Each structure stands twice: as C-alpha cells, then as structure tokens.
Amino acid sequence: MSSPxxxxxxxxKKYPRILMIIAVLLLIGLFIFPMWRITLLAPQYPNxxxxxxxxxxxxxxxxxxxxxxxxxxxYIGMKYIEPESIxxxxxxxxxxxxxxxxxxxxxVINKGxxxxxxxxxxxxxxxxGIYDFYLWEYDYGHNLSDTAPIKIPNASFQPPLFGVKxxxxxxxxxxxxxxxxxxxxxxVLSFVAWKLKIRNEKYAEQVSSDSDAYSGVxxxxxx
Amino acid sequence: MKNLSSNxxxxxxxxxxxxxxxxxNTPGNAYxxxxxxxDVASQVYVPPGEYDEFYAFMSGGFSGQISVHGLPSGRLxxxxxxxxxxxxxxxxxxEETKAMLxxxxxxxxxxxxxxxxxxxxxxxxxxRWIFINGNNxxxxxxxxxxxxxxxxxxxxxxxxxxxxxxxxxxxxEYVVAGTRFGVPYPQQDVAIDSYAENxxxxxxxxxxxxxxxxxxxxxxxxxxxxxxxxxxxxGKSHGWTFFTTYNTEEKATLLEVTxxxxxxxxxxxxxxxxxxxxxxxxxxxxxxxxxxxxxxxESTQMATSTMKNSVKILTPExxxxxxYFLPTPKSPHGVxxxxxxxxxVGNGKLSADLTVHSFTKMLAAIENESFEKxxxxxxxxxxxEVVAGVVPEAGLGPLHTEFDANGNAYTSFFITSEVVKxxxxxxxxxxxxxxxYSIGHLxxxxxxxxxxxxxxxxxxxxxxxxRYLPTGPELCHSAQLYDISGDKMKLLLDFPTMGEPHYAxxxxxxxxxxxxxxxxxxxxxxxxxxxxGEKDARVERAGNNVHVYMTTIRSHFAPDNIEGIKVxxxxxxxxxxxxxxxxxxxxxxxxxxxxxxxxxxPGQTETLLWEPKTVGVFPFYCTDFCSxxxxxxxxxxxVSPRNSDIAMTWKLGEDDPVQ
Numbered sequence: 043m044s045s046p047x048x049x050x051x052x053x054x055k056k057y058p059r060i061l062m063i064i065a066v067l068l069l070i071g072l073f074i075f076p077m078w079r080i081t082l083l084a085p086q087y088p089n090x091x092x093x094x095x096x097x098x099x100x101x102x103x104x105x106x107x108x109x110x111x112x113x114x115x116x117y118i119g120m121k122y123i124e125p126e127s128i129x130x131x132x133x134x135x136x137x138x139x140x141x142x143x144x145x146x147x148x149x150v151i152n153k154g155x156x157x158x159x160x161x162x163x164x165x166x167x168x169x170x171g172i173y174d175f176y177l178w179e180y181d182y183g184h185n186l187s188d189t190a191p192i193k194i195p196n197a198s199f200q201p202p203l204f205g206v207k208x209x210x211x212x213x214x215x216x217x218x219x220x221x222x223x224x225x226x227x228x229x230v231l232s233f234v235a236w237k238l239k240i241r242n243e244k245y246a247e248q249v250s251s252d253s254d255a256y257s258g259v260x261x262x263x264x265x
Numbered sequence: 266m267k268n269l270s271s272n273x274x275x276x277x278x279x280x281x282x283x284x285x286x287x288x289x290n291t292p293g294n295a296y297x298x299x300x301x302x303x304d305v306a307s308q309v310y311v312p313p314g315e316y317d318e319f320y321a322f323m324s325g326g327f328s329g330q331i332s333v334h335g336l337p338s339g340r341l342x343x344x345x346x347x348x349x350x351x352x353x354x355x356x357x358x359x360e361e362t363k364a365m366l367x368x369x370x371x372x373x374x375x376x377x378x379x380x381x382x383x384x385x386x387x388x389x390x391x392x393r394w395i396f397i398n399g400n401n402x403x404x405x406x407x408x409x410x411x412x413x414x415x416x417x418x419x420x421x422x423x424x425x426x427x428x429x430x431x432x433x434x435x436x437x438e439y440v441v442a443g444t445r446f447g448v449p450y451p452q453q454d455v456a457i458d459s460y461a462e463n464x465x466x467x468x469x470x471x472x473x474x475x476x477x478x479x480x481x482x483x484x485x486x487x488x489x490x491x492x493x494x495x496x497x498x499x500g501k502s503h504g505w506t507f508f509t510t511y512n513t514e515e516k517a518t519l520l521e522v523t524x525x526x527x528x529x530x531x532x533x534x535x536x537x538x539x540x541x542x543x544x545x546x547x548x549x550x551x552x553x554x555x556x557x558x559x560x561x562x563e564s565t566q567m568a569t570s571t572m573k574n575s576v577k578i579l580t581p582e583x584x585x586x587x588x589y590f591l592p593t594p595k596s597p598h599g600v601x602x603x604x605x606x607x608x609x610v611g612n613g614k615l616s617a618d619l620t621v622h623s624f625t626k627m628l629a630a631i632e633n634e635s636f637e638k639x640x641x642x643x644x645x646x647x648x649x650e651v652v653a654g655v656v657p658e659a660g661l662g663p664l665h666t667e668f669d670a671n672g673n674a675y676t677s678f679f680i681t682s683e684v685v686k687x688x689x690x691x692x693x694x695x696x697x698x699x700x701x702y703s704i705g706h707l708x709x710x711x712x713x714x715x716x717x718x719x720x721x722x723x724x725x726x727x728x729x730x731x732r733y734l735p736t737g738p739e740l741c742h743s744a745q746l747y748d749i750s751g752d753k754m755k756l757l758l759d760f761p762t763m764g765e766p767h768y769a770x771x772x773x774x775x776x777x778x779x780x781x782x783x784x785x786x787x788x789x790x791x792x793x794x795x796x797x798g799e800k801d802a803r804v805e806r807a808g809n810n811v812h813v814y815m816t817t818i819r820s821h822f823a824p825d826n827i828e829g830i831k832v833x834x835x836x837x838x839x840x841x842x843x844x845x846x847x848x849x850x851x852x853x854x855x856x857x858x859x860x861x862x863x864x865x866x867p868g869q870t871e872t873l874l875w876e877p878k879t880v881g882v883f884p885f886y887c888t889d890f891c892s893x894x895x896x897x898x899x900x901x902x903x904v905s906p907r908n909s910d911i912a913m914t915w916k917l918g919e920d921d922p923v924q
Contacts, residue, residue, distance in 0.1 A: 105786075106845030113819050113844075117893060191894055 058239035059149050062157055065228035065235070066145035072097040072138055077222035078175070080201055082111070083213040093123075094219065095175075098135045100125045118199055118210075119190025120182055130174060137167065145232070154239035161232035168225065176203050308748060309758045311338040316778070319710050321723060321771045322381045322395050323744070325349075328764025329376045331397055331408065336710070336721055336771060337746055339760030347406045347415050348376030348399045350861075356415075358861035360837065360872035361792075362561070367570035368402050368420050369555045377401045379428060379767040380494075384437040384473070388499040388715030392776035394477055396431040396440050403427035405442055407477055409563075411782045416561050419479045422554035422576055423450055423467040429495040431471070435503045435715070439482065439537065442469040443508045447489025447515070451552075460517040464489035468508060470537060481556070483544055483577045485535065485588060488641045489515050491524070492533070494599045494665075499715050500606030502624040504538040507609050511596035524596070525615060529648065531590035532600055532611050534627060543584045549577040564791040566869055581642035589631060590640060592648040593620050599665035599706075603674065603689050604715050608653060612663040612676065619663050619676060621692070623653035654692040659685045664705060665768075667712030669719025669749060675712075677704040677724065684724060684747065686754060698754040700745055702728040709749070710771030718773055722747040722754065725766045732759055742766060783847035785868030792870035794839035799823040804915045811836045813915075817851035817865065818843040819892040821917065822885070825900030829913030832877055832906060838863070838885075841870040851898070852888025862888050877904040 076094035083090045091111055092103045100123065102108055112122045125131055141164065148156040183200025186193075199209055202216045218226070311317055317335025320342075325332055329349030333342045350357030350366065357366050357374055366372055376399035383390040394416070395408045403421035408414065421427050421442045429443030443466070449455050450465035466489045472482040490510035498505040513530045516523035543549065552575060559570045581588050593611035597620070601610045609622040630650040637645045662680030669675070673695065676685050682703045686696040706725045710718040724747065729740040741761035748755040787797055796802055796814040802823040805812045811834050816823045822840075830836055840853045844867035853863040855875045863871040877883065887898035905911045 104845075106784075110846045113846075113892075116819075191897075 055242055058154070058157060058235040058242065059152050061231045061235040061238070062145060062149040062160070065160075065231040066142050066149070068224040068228040068231070069138055069142050069145070071221035071224035073135070073221075075220035075224070076101070077219055077225065079215075079217060079219040081215045082114075082209075083215070084211050096131075097138060097221070098131050100128070100131070115182075117190070117192045118194070119187030119192075120199060121185060121187075123182070128178070134171070141167065148232075152239070154236050154243060157232050157236035157239055161229055161236060164225070164229045164232065168229070172203065179203060305748075305755065305757045309337040309339065309746065311335065311340070316774060319718070319721070319771045319773055320777055321708070321710075321769055322383070323725070323762050323766040323769045324378045324381050324397060325763050326379065326742075326765030326767055327377050329378050329399070330764065331378065331381055331395065332763040332766070333413070334744075334760070334762075335774075336723070337757065339744065339746060339758055341763070343413055344763060345408055345413050345415065347397055347408065348378050348404065348418070350374040352861035353864065355861050355863045355871060355873070358873075359863055360874060361567050361870075364568035364570040365415060365418055365559045365561060367557050367559055368404070369422075369557060369572070370402060373402050375401075376404060378406075378764075380430065380432070381768060381770045382431050382433050382440065383714075383770045383772055385433055385714055386436055388435040388503070390711055390714050390770070390772045390776065391437075392772055392780065394437075394473075395770060396433065398427045398430035398442065400426055400428050400445070403430075403442065403444065405431045405440060405471055405479065407473075407479055409477070410777050411780045412563070413781075414561065416477060416563075417479050418557075418559045419471060419481065420556035420558070421469050421471075422481070422556040423452075423465075423484060423578075424448070424469065429468075429492045429508050432495045432497055432506070432713075433473075434497040434506070434537070435499050437473050439470045439472055439497075440479070441495050441497065441506055441508075442471060443492030443495055444468075445491050445493060447491065447512075447517075450486065457517050460489060461515040464515070464517075466490050466492055466510075468492060468533070468535060470540065478560070479558070481573070481576050483540060483549060483579055485540070486578055486580045487533065487588065487643065488513075490531070490533075493597070496600055496602045496713060497537075498602055498606050498609075498624065499604070502602060502606035502609075504536060505624075506535045506537055507591075507600045507602065508533040508535065509593070509597040509600045509611065510590075511598075529592040529594050530596055531645070532593045532597060532609065532622065533643070534589045534591055534609075536587055539587050540579055540584070543579055543587065544577060548583050549579050551575050552578050563785075564789055566785075566790070566792045566871070586631075588643045589627070590643050590645040591622050591627065591651050592637070592645060593622070594618065598663075601666040601668070601674075601713060604668050604670070604717060606715075608689055610666045610674065610676075612665055614662055614664055614679070616663070617658045617661055619656035619659055619666070619687075621653045621655065621689075622651045626653060627651045654690075656685075656687050656692045656694065659687060659694050660697070665707055667707055667709040667722070668717050669709060669712070670717045671719070673719075675707060675709065675722055675749070675754075677707045679703050679705060679727070684722065684754060686749070696753050698747060698756060700724045700726055701732055701743065701759070702726055702730060706766070706768045708769040708771055710773065712771070718771070720748070720750050721757075721771070722749045723769060723771070725762070725769060727765075733761060744769075784845055784849075785866060787843065787845060787868045790841070790868055790870060792839075792841070794837070794872060795870045796839065796841045798843070799917070802915070802917070804829070804913055806913055809834050811913075813838045815840045815853075816843050817841070817853070817887065817898075819849070820887075820894035820898045822853075822887070822898065822900045823917040824915035825917050826903075827901070827915045828903040828905075829911050830877060830902055830904050831909055831911075832880060832904060834877065836875045836877065836902070838873045838875065839870055840865055840873070842867050844868070849891060850889050851891055853885065854888045855885045855902070856883045864889060877902070880904050880906055 078095040081090045081092045094101045148160045201214045319336040321334040321336050323332045331345040346356035381397045384394040403424035407417040409416040424444040425446030425448035428445035431440035447464035449463045455463045466487045468485040470482045491512040493509045495508045510531045512524035554576045561568045595613035595616035597611040598614040599612040611620045630646045635647045635650040637647045660678030660681040664677045666676040684698045704724045705727045708723045724745040726743045729743045732743045744762045746758040842865040858875045865871045882903045
C-alpha cells in the first residue's frame with residue numbers, strides 16, 4: 043500500500059517542473075499560430091475579411107488579405123497596415139525567447155517563487171502587449187489622412203480591442219486566437235506550478251517532521 | 266415495314282406535323298393551360314443567395330459562344346466567349362486573345378457553335394473542360410472550367426462543316442470532328458457536279474492530353490456523305506464512335522429533295538482502338554495540310570497560334586475492320602448511346618420510328634460477316650442483323666435522345682413538337698409532353714454519359730413565337746425545363762437563351778463549383794508586359810510604338826496622366842490589375858480606340874492598342890464599377906503633333922504617388 047502512495051508523492055513532486063516546461067513549450071505556439079484575430083463582416087464580404095496577428099507578422103485568410111484591408115481603409119484615409127513598419131513584430135520574438143529562457147531557468151531552479159515571478163512577468167508583458175495593441179488600433183483609427191476621400195464626422199474607425207463593434211458598414215470582431223490562448227494557459231500553468239511547489243515544499247517539511255502524515259497529505263490534496 | 270414507308274407518306278406526315286405545330290401557336294390552347302396546372306413555382310425557385318443544383322452549358326449557335334445557366338432556375342450565369350469576338354470582355358479585340366481566332370483563312374471573328382461536350386473520366390462528366398465545335402470554319406474549342414475561359418481552339422483540316430463534333434470518348438482520349446459537308450479532297454478547283462467523284466467526307470479524331478492539349482491525331486477518309494452527329498461508345502462499346510450520315514445519295518444541289526431519297530442512310534461505326542493499331546503499324550498516309558492550333562497560356566495570359574502542316578490519314582481500304590456502316594432509316598440526325606453502351610439510337614428525322622441498334626448484335630454481324638454490300642471499302646452490315654428494336658410511331662421527326670438513370674430514354678420530336686419518354690429494351694412509349702415549340706436538342710445532366718443525373722430535362726426549342734413578350738421580328742430562343750423524376754414528365758419553366766442553343770450539357774454544381782478560380786495570383790503573372798507594382802508603372806517609346814505599363818487598383822490608374830504621345834503613334838496600353846480579391850475586375854476604355862474595352866481580371870494583364878489620329882487630350886476610364894470611387898477612376902493622354910518635341914512624361918497624383 044505504501045508503494046503506489048510513494049509513487050504518487052514522487053510524481054506530485056515533479057508536477058511543478060513539468061507544468062513549467064509545458065508552459066514554456068506553449069509559448070512556441072506564438073511562432074506558429076496567430077495570437078489575435080480581427081474579422082470584418084459586411085454584406086459584400088459574405089465570408090468576412092479576417093486578419094491574423096502573430097508575434098512576428100500580420101497575415102490574413104489569404105496572402106492578399108492585408109492588401110484588401112488596406113484598399114478598404116484608404117477610403118477613410120487610414121494608414122496602410124504595413125508589417126515592415128511595425129517594430130514590435132521585430133523585437134517581440136526576442137522578448138518571447140528571453141521569457142522562454144527564464145522559464146527553463148525557473149524549471150531548473152525549481153523553486154516556487156521563481157515560478158511565481160515568471161508568471162507575474164508574463165502577466166505584465168501580456169498587459170503591456172495588449173496596451174501596445176490598443177495604441178496601434180487607436181493610431182490607425184484616429185490618425186486619418188486630411189485628404190481622405192470619405193470623411194465621416196464623429197465616426198469611430200478604431201477596431202475593438204476585445205469584442206464586437208460596428209465600424210460604419212463593417213461589423214468588426216476582435217478576439218484572442220490560438221497562440222494567445224496558449225500563452226494565457228502558460229500563465230495559468232506557471233501559477234499552478236507555483237502553488238503546487240509551495241505545497242510540496244510544505245509537505246516535505248511535514249514529512250521530515252512527521253513521517254506518519256501520509257494519510258493527512260492525501261486528504262489535504264483531495265480537498 | 267413502317268420504317269420503309271414511302272416518301273409520299275412522309276411528306277404527308279411532315280405537312281400534318283407542321284399544321285399541328287402551327288395550331289400550337291394560338292394563345293390559350295389546351296396544352297398551355299394544362300401544362301402548368303398545380304404549383305410548380307417552388308420547384309424552380311432558388312431563394313436569393315442560394316445556388317442552383319446544376320450548371321447547364323448551352324451552345325450559342327450562331328452567337329458562337331457558350332452560355333451558362335443554373336438549373337432549375339434557368340438563370341443566366343455567364344456567356345463564355347469562344348468562337349466570336351466579345352467586345353464586352355475584349356475577347357478577340359485585345360492583343361492577347363486575337364490569336365485565338367486565327368485560322369488558315371486568317372482571323373475569323375465569328376463561328377456557329379453547336380455542341381458543347383463535357384470532358385469525362387470513366388464515362389462520367391468530370392468538370393475539367395467543356396469542348397464545343399465551330400461548324401462554319403471547322404474548329405473545336407476547349408474551355409477550362411476552372412476559369413470559364415477558352416483555353417484552346419484547333420482548326421480541322423480537310424473538313425467542310427464541323428457538325429458531328431466534338432463528342433468525347435469515355436476518358437476524353439479523343440473528341441471527334443466529322444464533316445457535315447463533303448468537300449473536294451484534296452481541296453481543288455473542280456466542277457460541283459463531280460461531287461460523287463471528287464468530294465470526300467473526313468472523320469477526325471482529336472487527341473486530348475492529360476493537360477487538355479488538343480492535337481489532330483488522325484483522320485479517316487470516307488465517301489462524301491454528310492456526317493451529321495456522333496456519340497462515342499461507353500462501357501462495353503468503349504473504343505467505338507458512331508456517326509450518323511445523310512446525303513448518302515451524294516448530291517450537291519436541292520438536298521432537301523435529292524438527299525432524302527434513300528430509305529436508309531447509315532450510322533458509321535468507327536473502331537478507334539483499331540485505328541490506333543493501324544497507326545502503330547504505320548498504315549497511314551502523312552498528308553500535307555494547313556491548320557491552326559491556338560492555345561491560351563494562363564501564366565503569360567497570351568494566346569499563341571501555331572500553324573500545323575500535316576495530318577495522318579487512314580482509309581478503310583487499307584484498314585479493314587476500321588469502319589462499318591449500319592443501315593438506319595431516313596436521314597438519321599442524332600445518334601445516342603444508352604448508359605450501358607449496348608444500344609445505339611438512330612433518330613431518323615424524316616421517319617416516325619426510332620431505330621435502335623444493338624452493339625452486341627453489331628459485333629456478331631461483323632464476326633459473321635453479315636454484309637449487305639461494301640461501299641468505298643466499308644462493309645454495310647445487314648439491317649436485320651444489327652437492329653435491336655424499333656420504337657414504333659413514337660412521333661414525327663425524331664432528332665435526339667438522352668437517357669435517365671432508370672433505363673428510360675427521352676427523344677425530341679421536332680415536327681410534332683414534343684418529348685417522348687420510352688423504355689430502353691421494351692421500346693414502349695411511356696409518356697409524352699409537348700414542347701413550345703419545335704424542340705431540337707434536349708438535355709439531361711449527364712444524359713449522354715454512363716451516369717445520367719436524371720432529375721431534369723431541358724428542351725431546346727427552335728421556335729419561340731408567343732412564349733414571351735414580343736421583341737420585334739427577332740425573338741430569343743426558348744428553353745423549357747421538365748421535371749423527369751416521376752413517371753410523368755412535368756413542365757416547370759420556360760427560360761430564354763442566347764443565340765440558338767443546339768445541344769447543351771448539364772453537370773451537378775459540386776463537380777465545378779469548388780474548382781472555380783477566384784483570381785489570378787500576381788506572383789504567377791508571367792505576361793511579358795506585366796507591371797507587378799505601381800512603382801514599376803512607366804511609359805516607354807520605341808520608334809512609333811509606345812508601351813504604357815499601367816496598373817489598376819481601387820480606385821486609380823497608374824499612371825493616369827501621360828504626355829508625349831504623338832499622332833501616328835501606336836500606343837499599347839498594357840494594363841495589369843493589381844487587385845487580389847474575388848470579383849474585382851477593372852475595365853479600361855480609351856476614347857477613340859477602334860476596338861473595344863479591356864476587362865481585366867484581378868492579377869491579369871491585358872493590352873489595348875490605340876492609334877490616336879488627332880491632337881488633343883483624351884480621357885480614359887474604368888468601365889467596371891469597382892468601388893465607391895469608381896467614377897473618379899479616370900485619366901488623360903495628351904496627343905501632340907507628329908513633329909512635336911514634348912517630352913514623354915507620366916504621373917499619378919500631384920505629390921508622391923499614392924501607394
């Protein structure tokens with residue numbers, strides 16, 4: 043009876059590190075899948091025009107999507123969306139590399155507070171990233187050319203950060219996409235790793251002080 | 266025998282039939298009110314935004330084009346320019362497509378297109394291409410069904426009227442081209458009276474490669490009968506093609522009488538697999554010829570016309586077993602092979618009966634050498650030995666037969682103006698439905714393939730009269746849609762068609778829809794005069810030739826102001842549409858251009874030649890409403906005197922060009 047129990051305990055000891063490694067691996071998704079998706083719907087665009095934002099590029103549901111969005115935007119004098127002129131797309135990947143490195147480091151050190159620190163760092167970076175995204179949206183939506191062929195007073199052309207918004211004839215829908223959600227899960231996992239690690243550290247103390255506490259551990263972990 | 270009835274009797278029948286047809290013209294007759302009883306509207310109603318179940322490809326007849334309709338709604342979806350110039354699309358007017366209409370007689374802007382034929386795989390329509398014949402200056406065209414554009418037109422040498430064409434073999438190994446009019450072979454200056462002696466009839470097999478490339482593979486030299494229609498065998502009869510003939514009398518004047526004398530003409534059965542063996546054995550003559558093969562290259566967007574100079578000719582005398590004649594009553598028109606490949610229906614157009622031959626019996630008759638006689642080296646099989654059955658007195662003037670998937674056949678009767686449904690094998694007439702008026706061809710989607718998709722039947726009528734609001738002396742032709750899913754045919758809809766549809770083809774939408782191209786990727790544009798970005802837009806002079814490298818994108822041309830053109834210049838506008846979205850063509854029209862507009866699909870380049878004759882400043886503009894700023898999509902060309910020293914300049918916008 044003590045053998046499966048000790049196995050469980052040893053697995054539980056490994057959990058935080060495994061979770062942290064999974065969290066780091068999830069960030070690879072940022073280089074494969076889009077983190078955000080903005081879809082524009084209008085009667086003439088029955089399938090919508092969908093733009094995908096990656097950590098290092100902006101794409102669409104076809105190679106020509108950006109051109110088509112820019113053609114639409116030029117009527118109201120919006121700046122062309124040109125991935126080459128968005129510096130964040132160039133340096134964000136390095137930030138992610140660094141964060142991944144720190145995550146691995148945290149897994150090697152395997153201390154609760156390092157997991158916590160990594161999670162907090164990720165939250166701060168995500169918040170900054172979303173704020174940066176908002177600033178770009180604000181810039182595109184407000185910095186309109188004086189020579190725009192179509193001028194609509196008081197109209198808001200800024201796309202929504204999160205959710206659905208009507209922009210003249212278009213319904214704009216903006217939500218996180220695959221790798222954005224993966225990064226979110228990574229954050230959650232890092233905090234879970236932190237919590238478990240703290241418990242494990244406490245159990246370790248208890249086990250060393252009270253070798254007869256196994257049943258108590260099990261009850262607590264179930265609760 | 267009934268099918269041997271005298272000519273006198275036939276003439277009487279024809280007169281009776283015409284009277285019958287004429288009587289149909291009085292409005293409010295019993296047919297008319299009875300046919301549409303009950304609610305049929307819902308059966309042809311395709312709600313807004315929903316799609317039709319079938320594509321129908323109708324030949325344009327004397328329009329030279331193909332029109333594409335949806336079924337069951339009958340809605341017109343597109344006109345595909347094939348043999349005739351089309352100012353709307355610039356086809357035959359722009360520099361890229363002029364070569365498509367080249368022939369050994371030079372540029373021909375028109376033809377008479379009769380029989381569309383879908384490509385097949387294993388006897389089933391596959392939605393890759395549709396072929397169609399040009400009857401007047403013998404040609405066969407291939408249309409690509411991913412773009413709905415004509416991809417190739419090949420001229421048929423030694424032919425006088427390409428009517429029995431372009432019916433396909435089971436795997437589109439070949440499409441055929443039999444001459445309707447005998448012509449001197451070789452073409453020469455002879456007395457027309459010497460028809461029987463000097464004229465010949467040529468059957469042509471055009472090979473089709475996996476990529477669709479057509480080539481005249483071989484020709485078969487036969488007597489100067491009129492080879493009227495054809496269908497290739499399928500299943501057990503795969504490897505054979507059947508051609509109807511009339512004018513086996515070999516006359517050249519007053520054919521309506523002189524070519525209607527023989528009680529029986531022939532169906533020519535051609536064993537093309539045998540022909541391949543003879544070709545491999547070298548039993549052909551390579552004969553000088555002169556014919557054009559025009560191909561459109563989708564990557565360069567340029568048609569190239571290549572003159573070819575020889576053909577391989579097989580003659581029955583040298584190639585025993587290549588061709589047999591099956592006697593068939595009264596100038597048979599259509600020849601139609603049932604889905605099993607066993608039955609070959611001869612629609613004897615001056616007869617009241619339908620004659621059906623058996624492929625199995627034909628093979629046995631050949632095996633037993635049951636020959637009645639030999640004509641020009643071709644054995645004539647004994648009628649009784651090949652006929653499987655007769656559909657007796659089904660109507661008058663049978664022209665064409667199509668099949669459903671349940672062993673039924675549907676035959677059009679021109680004179681009695683009706684469709685008759687009969688059972689293959691038992692030959693009993695099951696139902697008849699009037700057509701308004703005087704049906705020619707009829708079409709069931711897949712109805713000439715191994716797998717008919719027999720839900721609807723389309724009647725392609727020759728006479729319209731009072732069916733629609735009058736439009737002066739000339740009326741559009743009328744098609745009619747019947748529901749054939751039940752025991753009784755039910756008339757659902759009349760709809761007008763373009764030109765004169767002869768034959769048509771139908772195919773379930775899913776075999777084409779998903780393959781339909783939305784636009785041409787710019788990176789695949791290999792046009793020699795393409796301009797792939799606005800920064801490359803420019804004007805270049807080479808002597809009197811000026812090349813304008815122009816782009817279009819919503820909503821401007823680049824450049825849109827051009828100066829330095831002189832009277833007497835030949836100005837080539839090479840316009841590239843930089844759009845990369847579905848359904849965003851731009852048009853280009855130049856004031857005073859002696860041709861047509863350009864209509865440029867996204868990612869394509871097209872060229873318009875303009876030869877300014879007077880000084881001045883002339884506008885050009887976009888003709889296809891492209892955007893909210895379409896009206897602003899315009900520009901100017903300044904034309905100076907021939908001796909002027911105005912510099913060649915071009916621009917877009919007052920400061921830096923818009924991106």
